[in-house]
Amino acid sequence: MTDPKQGSITEAQAIERAKQGDEAAFEVLYHLHKRRVYSLCLRMLSNPAQAEDLAQEAFLQLFRKISTFRGESAFSTWLHRMTVNVVLMHLRKKGLPVVSLEETLETQEESPKKELGAEDLKLTGSIDRLQLQRAIDRLPPGYKTVFVLHDVEGFEHNEIATMVGCSIGNSKSQLHKARLKLRDHLKFMRAEKAESA
Amino acid sequence: MTCAEVQRVLPELMENAPDGEFGAHLKQCPACSELVSDLKLISSEARRLAATDEPAPRVWVRIAHELKAEGLIREPGAVRPPPVPVSTGRRRWGAWWLVPVATALVVAGSYVVSHKAPSQVAQQPPAVQTPVTSTPDSLPQPQAPVAKNHATAPPDATLQAASRQSANNAQEAAEAQSPEDQQFLSEVSTRAPGMRVTYENQLRSVNAYIREAQAYLKQNPDDEDARQHLMEAYQEKTMLYRMALDHIQ
Numbered sequence: 035m036t037d038p039k040q041g042s043i044t045e046a047q048a049i050e051r052a053k054q055g056d057e058a059a060f061e062v063l064y065h066l067h068k069r070r071v072y073s074l075c076l077r078m079l080s081n082p083a084q085a086e087d088l089a090q091e092a093f094l095q096l097f098r099k100i101s102t103f104r105g106e107s108a109f110s111t112w113l114h115r116m117t118v119n120v121v122l123m124h125l126r127k128k129g130l131p132v133v134s135l136e137e138t139l140e141t142q143e144e145s146p147k148k149e150l151g152a153e154d155l156k157l158t159g160s161i162d163r164l165q166l167q168r169a170i171d172r173l174p175p176g177y178k179t180v181f182v183l184h185d186v187e188g189f190e191h192n193e194i195a196t197m198v199g200c201s202i203g204n205s206k207s208q209l210h211k212a213r214l215k216l217r218d219h220l221k222f223m224r225a226e227k228a229e230s231a
Numbered sequence: 232m233t234c235a236e237v238q239r240v241l242p243e244l245m246e247n248a249p250d251g252e253f254g255a256h257l258k259q260c261p262a263c264s265e266l267v268s269d270l271k272l273i274s275s276e277a278r279r280l281a282a283t284d285e286p287a288p289r290v291w292v293r294i295a296h297e298l299k300a301e302g303l304i305r306e307p308g309a310v311r312p313p314p315v316p317v318s319t320g321r322r323r324w325g326a327w328w329l330v331p332v333a334t335a336l337v338v339a340g341s342y343v344v345s346h347k348a349p350s351q352v353a354q355q356p357p358a359v360q361t362p363v364t365s366t367p368d369s370l371p372q373p374q375a376p377v378a379k380n381h382a383t384a385p386p387d388a389t390l391q392a393a394s395r396q397s398a399n400n401a402q403e404a405a406e407a408q409s410p411e412d413q414q415f416l417s418e419v420s421t422r423a424p425g426m427r428v429t430y431e432n433q434l435r436s437v438n439a440y441i442r443e444a445q446a447y448l449k450q451n452p453d454d455e456d457a458r459q460h461l462m463e464a465y466q467e468k469t470m471l472y473r474m475a476l477d478h479i480q
Binding site: 073077 | 277290301
């Protein structure tokens with residue numbers, strides 16, 4: 035399967051043609067947004083097979099409703115929100131916490147930082163993207179959700195609070211804890227890499 | 232400002248430029264300054280992870296297959312079958328029963344979304360009237376189909392039926408079509424036979440969506456998202472009925 039010539043029609047044209055049942059138009063819309071949808075699912079689930087299933091479901095839900103799209107908001111915004119809802123519904127069905135309700139799961143004293151001798155493992159300067167992905171995968175589900183939605187996908191805290199059903203303060207707190215954990219994970223990874231070298 | 236105070240207010244202040252006591256502390260505290268710098272770096276690097284992964288080609292294949300099965304993709308050159316010509320009176324009667332059914336779906340869905348758990352509300356059923364479409368005196372008064380399932384009955388019976396249905400065997404409920412759905416498909420078969428399979432597939436899909444949303448709401452009665460999903464499911468079925476109405480008129 036090759037990518038269709040996306041430059042030949044605009045997204046608006048593809049939407050109108052898709053409403054008429056044009057398969058090529060659906061495919062254009064899919065290829066325009068597949069990466070963002072799939073990446074969001076993958077970041078939140080850390081499971082490629084599940085991410086594929088939910089990305090498929092998000093697109094199908096969107097395409098089933100495409101006849102109702104009137105263009106008042108951006109198509110990508112509509113799809114983006116729908117994808118988030120599909121993933122959150124999936125997490126809830128599986129009984130996984132969408133957002134952690136615990137304000138203090140562990141204190142700074144329990145974090146690994148003190149064991150590292152952090153002076154020699156400054157994080158500033160550069161972060162390996164693959165290491166960051168792995169560190170995100172290791173986050174608890176609640177922290178991961180808020181971090182992905184805010185720092186990766188760019189949602190604001192008031193939007194996240196509405197989507198996941200928590201307060202804005204809780205969203206900020208979860209995000210902060212997620213970033214602290216990621217910092218610790220990344221420093222550990224860097225330490226392990228230095229030791230193995 | 233102490234380091235402990237900085238740690239406490241950091242979640243609120245991270246997005247802002249450091250100023251005041253916070254900024255002054257960062258200037259003279261290397262540990263806190265490095266912490267803030269690291270957290271900002273993590274945040275900025277994370278943004279680059281958006282839209283970086285490519286799904287396997289099979290994802291599109293499965294989507295296209297499903298769209299074709301649901302009739303949302305039409306073959307090039309396919310012509311919509313013309314509506315079956317019928318007498319104006321019977322046609323008007325036959326089509327307009329869909330309007331109160333579709334409206335009842337939205338009313339029932341709105342009621343479920345705006346109130347608490349169905350089990351709580353069922354004890355105090357509201358008085359909601361299903362609208363009746365007026366027709367000329369010469370035509371038979373359309374009778375709204377006797378509702379046996381939650382989607383078309385008055386809200387009080389709808390909610391009670393929803394509670395009972397959720398408690399029953401979900402698989403048995405999933406397989407049976409309601410009398411309203413059967414009549415709907417019968418009308419489609421009569422007036423637009425070429426679209427029967429399409430509407431049957433779409434009806435099956437939306438009914439599964441409704442059942443899923445109902446079951447989830449029953450397990451999570453205080454979940455606003457669950458109520459919203461159920462409302463969206465009802466709206467989807469309403470849209471389906473209205474699409475059919477547009478098609479067969």
